[in-house]
Amino acid sequence: MTDLSPSGSSVREAELFLEAHPEIEAFDIVLHDANGIGRGKIIRRHELLGLYKSGRHLPISILGLDIVGEDVHETGLIWDQGDGDLRAWPIPGSLKPLHGTTPPRGELLMSMYHLDGAEMTSDPRHALARQVKAMAAEGLYPAGAFELEFFLLDPDRAQGVRPAAAVLDGRRSDWTEVYSVDHLHGMQPLFSDIYRAAEAMGIKAETVISEYAPGQYELTLHYRTDVMEAADDLVRLKRIVRMQARRHGVVACFMAKPIEKYAGSGMHFHVSLCDAEGRNIFAEAIEGEWTDTIRHAIGGLRETMGESMLVFAPHANSWRRFANQSYAPVSPSWGVNNRSVALRIPAGDIKARRVEHRPSGVDANPYLVAATILAGIRHGLKNRIDPGPETTGNGYEGGDDLPIPGDWREAIAAATASAFLKDALGEDMHRTFTAIKAAEYQRVARWIADVDYELYLHTV
Incomplete structure (x- = not known):
């Protein structure tokens, strides 16, 4: 001892x-x-x-x-x-x-x-630390930030799941109101408390927007040169949002898909790589002429995405988020300045070149997400994997030669059998995580849901 x-x-x-x-x-x-x-x-x-x-x-x-x-x-x-x-x-x-x-x-x-x-080594922090150390041994230093999407809901579910009324004046809206600044004003007292709480913790919470569903919002986080700090920021900000929402009489919801007819909530991870001198090795010399480094990183992420989807979509509800035209990817596609793909190179300054990894729901564990993404990048760099052609236009059209699992059960099977994921998370964390997911699947499979009664009670 x-x-x-x-x-x-x-x-x-x-x-x-x-x-x-x-x-x-x-x-x-x-x-x-x-x-x-x-x-x-x-x-x-x-x-x-x-x-x-x-x-x-x-x-x-x-x-x-x-x-x-x-x-x-x-x-x-x-x-x-x-x-x-x-x-x-x-x-x-x-x-x-x-x-x-x-x-x-x-x-x-x-x-x-x-x-x-x-x-x-069944502690998720150690899984991420292990990948960070492995990258450092290779002379690579990842940086990144998560985006936090979530819903603010009415605590009274007697009328179903619905957006919360504005905490400022009680105004209620069932419209999407995406990017509406005036709509944000109704929640400003809550967001002011969220920002104050984040500042007290040394978290640089930045832009807030009204997202693509009634009652849905997004908070961005400052880019970190330490991805462990980026994951810490995300778990702490979720706790802050939940705590402050409760103080204001509303419910902060981090389900991936809480409302059937609206978009779900993602947890996109922006990641770049620096060398020992702090240079971003994803950055190209001439804009649009991609480096081998960023191409191979994307290639590794594409090739390992299918067997890693359980990390990015770990719950039964996670899989309701994936649908065409939903801003959630349905294949391991990549593209430039394109929100219909899974792996996006955002527009912007070359010096800030990065990959936006879009599959993860906000219900995922950011430590395991970051560990798996870093392992996928390492896999791509080591094996110099070509990412294939860029997806242009509508990424929901057409298929992909690297399909992802179709549902939670397939994802559990793929993750359990994956040698890559066992190495990415470490043997103990992999066993712990997949065993928990298998047990949760059985819990859900035994559950007789309301839909069973709606479909079968008076018909069969």
């Missing part, structure tokens, strides 16, 4: 924070599981220094839970190991105040380790 923090955290960080924030009475300590759900505890102020000195014991089973918090025995993380305790340690730099809590609280991100200090 070790009392030296394997995460690199320092007791001094906690001491300085407590000195600067005498008002804070408690802390949410948060560790993210395979589904990206924050699990942990709320500790009191006097417990913080002890946590930094010795970590915090948490059961190993916390990383083997399904979407509703039930044990998944097939992960091997429950009774196979006696559900013993491991130790979670603070993530350096992640101790931050929470905005608007009464009494005042802070938040601290955690990561799981074995008692001897070795990484617990």
